[in-house]
Amino acid sequence: MSLPSALLDRARVAARPQVTGSVSGAMGLTLTVDGLAAAVGDLVEIDPADRRLFAEVVAVGRDRLTCMPLGTLSGVHSGAPVRATGMPLQVPVGEALLGRVLDGLGRPVDGGPPLGSRVSYVDLASETPHALSRTRVEEPLTFGVRALDTLVPCGKGQRLGIFAGSGVGKSSLLAQITRGTDADVRVIGLIGERGREVREFLEENLGAEGMARTVVVVATSDEPPLVRLKAAFVATRIAEAFRDEGRDVLLLMDSITRTAMAQREVGLSAGEPPATRGYPPSVFAMMPQLLEKAGTGTTGSITGLYTVLVEGDDHNEPIADTARSILDGHIVLTRKLATVGHFPAIDVLESISRVATAVVPPAQMADAREVRRLMGALRDVKELIEIGAYQSGSDPLVDRARGLAPQIDAFLQQPMGESTPAPESWDWLQRIVRSA
Ligand SMILES: Nc1ncnc2c1ncn2[C@@H]1O[C@H](COP(=O)(O)OP(=O)(O)OP(=O)(O)O)[C@@H](O)[C@H]1O
Ligand SMILES: [Mg+2]
DSSP states (O other), X not given: OOOOHHHHHHHHHHHSOOOEEEEEEEETTXXXXXXXXXXXXXXXXESTTTOOXXXXXXXXXXXXXXXXXXXXXXXXXXXXXXXXXXXXXXXXXXXXXXXXXXXXXXXXXXXXXXXXXXXXXXXXXXXXXXXXXXXXXXXXXXXXXXXXXXISOEETTOEEEEEEOTTSSHHHHHHHHHHHOOOSEEEEEEESOOHHHHHHIIIIIIHHHHHTTEEEEEEOTTSXXXXXXXXXXXXXHHXXXXXXXXXXXXXXXXXXXXXXXXXXXXXXXXXXXXXXXXBOHHHHHHHHHHHTTSEEOSSSEEEEEEEEEOGGGOTTSXXXXXXXXXXXXXXXXXXXXXXXXXXXXXXXXXXXXXXXXXXXXXXXXXXXXXXXXXXXXXXXXXXXXXXXXXXXXXXXXXXXXXXXXXXHHHHHOOOTTXXXXXXXXXXXXXXXXXXX
């Protein structure tokens, strides 16, 4: 009988003689360890007798390791014993994770039973599918949100950004999508959010029904930057494992901006120079690495939805700019709509899905295009209408758009708790286009 190689590796690690090194210095976010051999990317355990603090080896010298702690350094003293684990961070994967809430390092934090042997463990690092081995995005993935399913349609394996200022409804939209989507599995990464909000998100927005087919990975804003950064990769790694089983996964990340901020803290403390608006180069290297992991594989797919915080409506902010250039489409939420109570506050005309024509049949596409045309016509003369300078009858398209505006508005607005199956949304849209 042959043992699985992962099991053999573990047995080898366990059987190795234990060598203990010691902490020789700690400054900022880095820690130096003497007298221990380890590879870059491996985890070491500091002061194992006291509490479980892990650190990742980021650089190795002749007999000194430079490590970054995955926890707070307070209480770590020089000379504290350090043990090599012999492996990089291990991420739990598998069906048993559904319904569970994990911390940024993949450990359960929901008070539920230990994961034990019901999950398997894999290295955090993974192969990104090669561009040519990826299947094309051809099938729609629906969200149960009318404005998105019809006017900004998403395909299985597509990666979309949700761009918005603070408090415009990004997280609420993610929750609505999580409950309404037809994806097999949902993985949510909550990165750098306020602790108070996480509970609210899980209990009120997501609810028990939303949790059932969902895995949540949380690293709140008070966690060390490396943990926040890892959390984004841990959530993605869990999604990759489901994809590799042939499943269609929806990965929702709130937010990519805070993930980039975590990388900035890590980069700056490692001595990188700040480049674009205080972001060191490693931030712009990390973003494609993370975002390219989503998408289609040879089997299965990861559809990625990433929220991007646009501060002060500056859409050219470097993180938003980089995200936009990597992603296959964007959903724009505007404060203008949110303040008048139009939710979800999606600016349909500014939102674009690059795969729309590939995933929507031509007849439906024509209806969607017509609604966009009507909305566009109305937007162009909005100011004229407001000041009373528009004369009815001067443009038949505008007149038609004005007549249909209340119906279009009713279609686009959708209360939080409501989910509309895509066929119903398309029928509704068709009724609007065919009426009057
Ligand atoms: N579909 C909706 N229906 C009604 N109200 C909504 C809806 N979506 C959002 N809101 C309102 O907008 C507020 C902010 O929403 P949310 O927390 O989702 O925004 P956010 O963009 O994630 O904010 P932050 O940038 O702080 O993370 C909510 O508290 C709620 O009052
Ligand atoms: Mg939010």
